[in-house]
Amino acid sequence: RAASGRPPPGPGPGPASHPPPRRRRNGSARLGAGRLSPSPRSGPESDRSLLLAPPPPVLPPPRRARPAAQRRSGKCRRRSAPPQKHISIQRQLAELEKLADLNEGEFTLAVSQNTDLHVTDEKKPCPLCPEEKFKACYGHKLHRHLQNLHWKISVEFEGYRMCICHLPCRLVKPNLVGDQTFSKMGAHYHCIICSATIARRTDMIGHINRHVNKGETESRFITAPAPKSSHEVLKESDTDVQVLPNYSTPQKTDSYFNPKMKLNRQLIFCALAVLAEERKPIECLDAFGATGIMGLQWAKHLRSSVKVTINDCNENSVTMIQENCHLNKMKVKLNAKEEDNDEALGGGEQNTDTIEVTKMDANVIMHMRSFDFIHLDPFGTSVNYLDSAFRNVRNLGIVSLTSTDISSLYAKAQHVALRHYGCNIVRTEYYKELAARIVIAAVARAAARCNKGIEVLLAVALEHFVLVVVRVLRGPSPADDSAKKVRYLIHCQWCEERIFQKESNMVEENPYQQLPCDCHGSMPGKTAVVLGPLWSGALFNTGFLRRMLFEAVQYGLDETQPLLKTLVCEAECTTLKNFSTHKECGVYIKTPDTSAESCVLHGKRKNNEVVRNAAKRQKSDNSAEHPAFYYNIHRHSIKGMNMPKLNKFLNYLSEAGYRVSRTHFDPMGVRTNAPLAQFKTILVKYSTPTYTGGQAEGPLHLTEDVHMGDQVPAAADGKAGDAEFLEDDKSGDTATMFTNDCPTHCAAD
Incomplete structure (x- = not known):
């Protein structure tokens, strides 16, 4: 540039200007990697040529290599290769034994070439245990060690075994030098899906189950089988429902479905069918829908006689209910203000059946709206929802509740029964009937707080649940009558004789006189305990049970008919041979004329004629009340x-x-x-x-x-x-x- 006579580049801006060289903190200029070294010439011309030379491009600093321990840990950056399968994850025990026969670094090569390994008589270490835990030993002892410790204590998933590992696989914080070392940790497992390190076997099983629940079952180590849907379709009573693979675990799924509760669902359906014959249409609520199987059965079989509302507070359950409605060719109405949508139902069928699906808390929807039929089936006890259920239920409506907290009701957790129901109970020979009377007592107290009485229509206590179905009688007089039937029970601990206490507010000097037995005089100490408060009235309504049996025959519910026959005989306290038959349907049902009850006013004013007929029917059905207990x-x-x-x-x-x-x-x-x-x-x-x-x-x-x-x-x-x-x-x-x-x-x- 000096020879051409061009002026040197000045400090001002311009296309020929270059930024000044970057300085270090100590003020010295930083030399680039590609800068030429100065010539050996000296003098002003050489210095000028150095100043006029263009600066080289600035290159980024070289990347610092990570420690070897960090490269082995598998915690790579996004651009790095995915982690390899841990050596503790194998398909067969033979593969684990081959791993034990190899030296370090030879297992991957041998497996890739599919060659057999030469077994020697030398002592070999365990590939999954450190030297200080399991010393090197001969082949037969190492085989027993691998089989009894690592292979048996493993978690199986999709044909792979995640064996227990004792190697120090978890990293600690870097030391002063900057390297990371392995820590001495206990036994652990390596997840085949996400390569996580889990300490306990139970935690590893739960970790794998969480992957399955989320649909994360893909791993590059697993040979992908035939693709299968994440939803499973089940059928019950001509109703199809799709559920998640873990539908049988209520704590870990959003679509809980229990096939053992089929009998419970059929009993509730028969009770609703009897109510639908009394008055049409009726508004019914399934407060805890889960998969929506119960509400779908109501709408599919009773059709225009009922207006079904399925509620659940879980968003995933609500989505599942909507999908099941479309699967059964039902229209979905998301809320009461929204009109029916004209979505395609599949198959080209025109079906006018509509199910309303809501996402609310059960207490909220029962406070906001009135229903003729309410069913409560929460997880555990249902006492938290009784007040809201009886607040707006219509007169002569039905409330059914299923209690699955059998550990407290069956006197296995007596402190829980005292906490939830306010009842003192012990384990007796009649503990199932005791559980039913505990639930009815809680229902009667909740209804009485709303100035309503109850008429018990059905009480069933089986292995998995306690089902109670009651009819609501509005007014303070029925409420007082129901409250008077909640009494205490005197139970003899020697002979297990029992009797309800007398209706009196006076303190009795010798309460043992009420018991028919003489154990207090012949046995030492205090022989009796007071249980309750319990429901002391009838557990069954004979007329209602006969009509339920008739509906079970009409709809072909074969599994429910034997139980209903037993309940009818139990309500009448008679043997089965006195049960009459019918020529056509197999059962003769004497049902009272309910034509006067077909039109019931839903307002707060009671229909005198309907109430009078209901009182007469209740009096005739309970004229010969069955004995308490058995x-x-x-x-x-x-x-x-x-x-x-x-x-x-x-x-x-x-x-x-x-x-x-x-x-x-x-x-x-x-x-x-x-x-x-x-x-x-x-x-x-x-x-x-x-x-x-x-x-x-x-x-x-x-x-x-x-x-x-x-x-x-x-x-x-x-x-x-x-x-x-x-x-x-x-x-x-x-x-x-x-x-x-x-x-x-x-x-x-």
């Missing part, structure tokens, strides 16, 4: 004696003048109004010694006779009724049918 025949058997068959024993009690029936609460239970002393006396009378090897026709000679008293005429009437029944059915068709259709809940013989 006795288990095995609990009171005599040592060294053969008990009579249960059906024969029922006949013996009936001949003695007592009301008797079997119960669904206990397959070997007997519901009777006979005191426990008379129950044991008749049981001993018709028992035979063990060494005879058979049942004797006549009774044994006892030191204590059976005192029947005024009950002999009743026994004679019972014999006459049996003779008349047998004479009318000489053909034997009825007897044969009931022998074959005997309920499984009572088929203990």
Whole structure:
């Protein structure tokens, strides 16, 4: 540039100007990587040529290499290769044994070439244990170690085993030098999906389940099987529902579905069908929809008779309910103000059935709107929703609730029962009926706070749930009558005799006098406890149960019919042989005329005629109330004696003048109004010694006779009724049918 006469570049801006060289903190200029070294010439011309030379481009500093420990850890950047499968994740035990036969770094090469490994007689270390934990040993001992420790204590997923690992695989913070070291940690597992390090086996199982729940089951180590849908379609009572793979775990899924509750759903459907025959249309609510299976069954079978609302507070459950509605060709209305949408229902069918799906808290929707039928099925206890359920339920409506907190109701967690229900209970032979009466007592108190009374229509306590169905009677008088039926129970801890306390506010000097037994005088100490408060009224409504049985026959619910037959006999406290039959449907149902109840006003003013008819029906149905509680025949058997068959024993009690029936609460239970002393006396009378090897026709000679008293005429009437029944059915068709259709809940013989 000096030879051409051009001026040197000045400091001002311009296309020929260059930025000054960057300075270090100490003021010296930074030399680029590609800068030329100065020539050996010296003088002003050489210095000028150096100043006029263009500066080289500034290159970024070289990347600092990461420590080797960090490269082995698998915690790579986004652009790095995905982590490799850990050596503790294998398909077969043979692969783990091959890994033990290799030296460090040879396993990957041998597996890639698919070559067999040479087994020597040298001592070999465990590939998943450090040297200080498991020293090198011979092959047979190492084989037992790998099989019994690492392979057995593993987590299996998609054909792979995540074996337990004892290597120091977790990194610690870098030291002063900058390197990271491995820490001494205990046994752990490596996740095959995300390569996470989990300490405990139970935590590893939960970690894998969370991946499955989220749909994260893909891993580059797993050979992808045939693609399958994340939803599973189940069918029940001609209703299809799609659920998640973990639908049976309520704590870890949003679409809980329990196939064991099918009987519960059918009983609730029969109760709703009976109410739909009384008045149409009715507004019904499934407050805890989950998959929506119950509301879908209501709308699909009852159709225009019901207006179904399915509610759930979980957003994923609401989405699942909407998908199940479309799967069953039902229209969805998201809220009450929104009109029905005209979405395609599939198949080209025009279906006018509409289901309203809401996303609210159950207490909120029951406070906001009124319903004729409400079903509560929360997780655990339902006492938190009783006040809102009875607040706006319409007169003569029905409230059904399913309680699944059986640990507290069945006296396994007595402190929880005291906390939730305010009841003091102990484990008794009649604990299932005790659980039903506890729930009804809580329902009666909640209804009374809303100036409403209840009429118990049905109470069922089985292995997994307690179902209670009540009818709501509006007014302070029914509320007072229901509140009076909540009483305490005196229970003898020696003989398990029981009786409800008398309705009195006065303190009794000797409460043991109320018990029929004399254990307090013959046994030392305090022999009785006070349980409750419990519901002391009837548990069944005979007329309602008969109509439920009729609906079960009409809709082909074969699994529910045996249980309903048992409930009808239990409500009437009679044996199954007195149950009449019908020529067409198999069951003869005597239902009162409900034509006057077909039109019911939904306002707050009561229809006097409807209330009067309901009171008459309730009085006629409860005219012969069944005895409270039952006795288990095995609990009171005599040592060294053969008990009579249960059906024969029922006949013996009936001949003695007592009301008797079997119960669904206990397959070997007997519901009777006979005191426990008379129950044991008749049981001993018709028992035979063990060494005879058979049942004797006549009774044994006892030191204590059976005192029947005024009950002999009743026994004679019972014999006459049996003779008349047998004479009318000489053909034997009825007897044969009931022998074959005997309920499984009572088929203990």
